Amino acid sequence: MSGDLASRHSYDETPHTSRSEMVESAEGGAVQIVEKQVQRRIFKIIVIGDSNVGKTCLTYRFCLGKFPDKTEATIGVDFREKAVHVDGEHLKLQLWDTAGQERFRKSMVQHYYRNVHAVVFVYDMTKMSSFENMPQWIEECDRHNLNKSIPRILVGNKCDAVDRVAVNTNLAQKFADSHNMPLFETSAKDDEKANHVDAIFMTVAHKLKNSKPMMPPHLADFVPGEVPRNVEYISLRGSPHHRGLQTAARGQCGEKSDCGC
Amino acid sequence: MSDEEPSSDFDQEHSEGAGDQPENARISLQEQEYSPKVNGRLQRQHRVFYQRKAKKIEQILSKDPVDIAELRQQSISRGGLLTDDLRRRAWPILLNVNVKNITPKPEAAVLQGHRDYRQVVLDVERSLRRFPPGMEEQHRLSLQDSLVDVIMRVLVKHPELYYYQGFHDICVTFLLVVDEDMAFALVEKLSLGHLRDYMEATMERTTQVLNYLQPLLKKANPELYDYLEGAELGNIFCLSWIITWFGHVLNDIKSILRIYDFFIACHALMPIYLTAAVVLYREKEIFETEQEMPFLHALLSKVPDNLPFEQLLSNAGDLYILYPPVELANEALKRFRRAQAQAAARKQLALQKNAQRKSILPDGNVTFAKVTWWMLGAVASVAVYALYSSMDWDWSSWISHGS
Numbered sequence: 001m002s003g004d005l006a007s008r009h010s011y012d013e014t015p016h017t018s019r020s021e022m023v024e025s026a027e028g029g030a031v032q033i034v035e036k037q038v039q040r041r042i043f044k045i046i047v048i049g050d051s052n053v054g055k056t057c058l059t060y061r062f063c064l065g066k067f068p069d070k071t072e073a074t075i076g077v078d079f080r081e082k083a084v085h086v087d088g089e090h091l092k093l094q095l096w097d098t099a100g101q102e103r104f105r106k107s108m109v110q111h112y113y114r115n116v117h118a119v120v121f122v123y124d125m126t127k128m129s130s131f132e133n134m135p136q137w138i139e140e141c142d143r144h145n146l147n148k149s150i151p152r153i154l155v156g157n158k159c160d161a162v163d164r165v166a167v168n169t170n171l172a173q174k175f176a177d178s179h180n181m182p183l184f185e186t187s188a189k190d191d192e193k194a195n196h197v198d199a200i201f202m203t204v205a206h207k208l209k210n211s212k213p214m215m216p217p218h219l220a221d222f223v224p225g226e227v228p229r230n231v232e233y234i235s236l237r238g239s240p241h242h243r244g245l246q247t248a249a250r251g252q253c254g255e256k257s258d259c260g261c
Numbered sequence: 262m263s264d265e266e267p268s269s270d271f272d273q274e275h276s277e278g279a280g281d282q283p284e285n286a287r288i289s290l291q292e293q294e295y296s297p298k299v300n301g302r303l304q305r306q307h308r309v310f311y312q313r314k315a316k317k318i319e320q321i322l323s324k325d326p327v328d329i330a331e332l333r334q335q336s337i338s339r340g341g342l343l344t345d346d347l348r349r350r351a352w353p354i355l356l357n358v359n360v361k362n363i364t365p366k367p368e369a370a371v372l373q374g375h376r377d378y379r380q381v382v383l384d385v386e387r388s389l390r391r392f393p394p395g396m397e398e399q400h401r402l403s404l405q406d407s408l409v410d411v412i413m414r415v416l417v418k419h420p421e422l423y424y425y426q427g428f429h430d431i432c433v434t435f436l437l438v439v440d441e442d443m444a445f446a447l448v449e450k451l452s453l454g455h456l457r458d459y460m461e462a463t464m465e466r467t468t469q470v471l472n473y474l475q476p477l478l479k480k481a482n483p484e485l486y487d488y489l490e491g492a493e494l495g496n497i498f499c500l501s502w503i504i505t506w507f508g509h510v511l512n513d514i515k516s517i518l519r520i521y522d523f524f525i526a527c528h529a530l531m532p533i534y535l536t537a538a539v540v541l542y543r544e545k546e547i548f549e550t551e552q553e554m555p556f557l558h559a560l561l562s563k564v565p566d567n568l569p570f571e572q573l574l575s576n577a578g579d580l581y582i583l584y585p586p587v588e589l590a591n592e593a594l595k596r597f598r599r600a601q602a603q604a605a606a607r608k609q610l611a612l613q614k615n616a617q618r619k620s621i622l623p624d625g626n627v628t629f630a631k632v633t634w635w636m637l638g639a640v641a642s643v644a645v646y647a648l649y650s651s652m653d654w655d656w657s658s659w660i661s662h663g664s
């Protein structure tokens with residue numbers, strides 16, 4: 001069985017190039033394929049967290065540029081995609097938006113954990129329980145063979161609901177620190193934060209672009225020196241939303257080595 | 262739909278000319294496009310056909326006792342039960358609901374005290390898309406309240422049933438046609454029957470059901486199967502089709518109701534056969550899509566609203582006769598075991614890697630050969646099988662394939 005495992009699922013983690021370019025239309029979220037001879041690296045990012053924390057809205061905001069007017073419970077796994085430009089290179093980010101209900105993640109989602117290049121953990125800032133469940137999600141992630149060296153970030157969503165905030169930033173920061181992840185507090189809903197949401201995913205994109213060793217997570221025995229550090233914010237400097245990010249990310253990177261940043 | 266005055270007049274509710282129906286959905290009833298002249302004639306023929314069918318269903322329903330096999334046949338065959346009025350009368354009979362003895366609603370506190378209450382409310386609040394766009398907000402809100410209650414009533418009455426995201430999509434479909442009590446009674450029956458496998462504490466049996474898809478595709482179209490397997494597509498793309506009976510993925514309520522008529526009267530695995538029919542129908546698009554999981558997942562996970570559903574239901578029925586569940590069971594079980602073993606191996610790898618992290622332990626023992634509900638219910642399947650074979654009209658092509 002394990003031979004089967006090795007051959008069929010060869011953990012081809014290296015970002016592959018695509019022959020055709022996907023263009024996503026904002027209207028229906030329908031995906032159209034436009035044949036264009038482009039070579040671009042594709043990175044797969046999985047977005048996880050409790051039900052109702054706003055995973056669907058966040059990925060929608062990033063990929064389709066707006067807050068969806070009617071969201072629905074995600075059943076199984078949804079796929080959204082966005083082409084991005086990072087330091088002169090065209091990349092493609094595939095966002096895998098997962099169902100939050102526990103029953104789905106136990107058995108169904110594992111297929112989608114495979115070949116993942118980065119993980120975005122999301123909790124709802126107005127809901128303590130969604131934050132308290134984070135360790136479970138992280139453990140789940142570890143259990144699916146994801147090496148700790150792949151970029152992970154923690155996102156507190158719904159920061160627009162100022163008067164309902166239940167998860168203290170310091171607390172979240174401590175937690176993020178202890179897991180060597182940067183923390184971002186943001187809002188998928190607030191139009192003024194749209195740039196911020198973009199910047200968060202772009203941060204991941206930068207990290208992915210620059211972290212050279214795209215090794216299979218289960219094979220890549222992490223060597224601290226190999227992963228470039230502190231590279232991800234550089235090209236965000238000077239952009240309008242840069243400050244928020246900087247503040248949010250302050251103190252995460254550089255101390256511990258296995259955060260991949 | 263449900264905010265309209267109930268009408269038994271087929272012309273009003275479901276005629277080709279119904280104003281709120283998009284062009285392509287209307288055409289799709291006819292399966293093919295013809296010249297306007299031929300089209301006009303066909304439309305007339307359809308109308309006459311549906312009017313006759315409605316009369317026939319009326320006749321069946323007016324008898325006492327109702328001939329259930331006949332009613333099933335109508336529910337399965339072209340057009341299904343046609344109108345909401347006929348559905349209101351036929352569904353309880355098809356699902357063997359005792360309309361005079363519906364368990365009364367428990368106190369609100371009991372419903373709200375259930376373990377799944379919170380999740381149910383979250384999902385119902387996000388179910389706006391399932392209500393007709395023109396519906397008044399007050400009406401919609403009260404229906405949403407009813408929806409929570411319908412779901413909770415089933416769960417409270419049957420503690421062995423677990424809520425899954427998507428169950429609300431099933432319940433809302435019924436609530437758009439019948440009142441709360443009846444919706445509860447119908448959905449309760451389904452929960453103990455057709456949907457039982459999806460309502461376990463874990464998704465294990467749901468996975469087993471999903472594992473019927475690939476063996477079916479393999480038999481029906483080996484090249485297509487190879488292409489999808491080569492991409493490691495998996496079967497989550499159709500998870501919501503199966504567990505919501507397509508309610509979650511289609512926009513046109515008329516198509517959804519038609520499909521529900523079909524599923525209610527068929528074997529519990531029929532959603533797999535319809536899924537296969539949809540995938541097979543999209544063969545060309547699939548082959549034109551890059552053989553990579555994300556692209557195929559993106560292509561397939563959305564079901565176009567303008568598919569010729571009548572044709573696809575008929576195709577699903579053909580597939581069922583050609584490759585009945587028993588012929589797929591072995592292969593499906595093998596698949597399931599292989600996936601289990603792979604998951605275990607992967608977990609083992611992770612364990613070795615994280616040996617120092619004591620918090621990570623594998624889940625308890627895995628029982629491989631659990632028999633699913635509908636395997637036990639093989640007797641019921643024989644009944645439906647016999648029903649197919651007894652049909653002579655429009656589905657005659659199936660008989661020749663029957664074994």
Ligand SMILES: Nc1nc2c(ncn2[C@@H]2O[C@H](COP(=O)(O)OP(=O)(O)O)[C@@H](O)[C@H]2O)c(=O)[nH]1
Pocket residue numbers: 049050051052053054055056057058071072073074100157158159160161186187188189190387
């Ligand atoms: N106030 C506020 N509400 C949000 C935000 N993002 C999502 N929501 C709401 O939270 C609910 C759940 O969002 P959804 O994306 O479906 O959550 P998911 O289950 O994690 O995918 C929906 O009702 C959204 O409208 C946000 O940034 N601010």
Ligand SMILES: [Mg+2]
Pocket residue numbers: 052055056057072073074097098099100
């Ligand atoms: Mg979601």
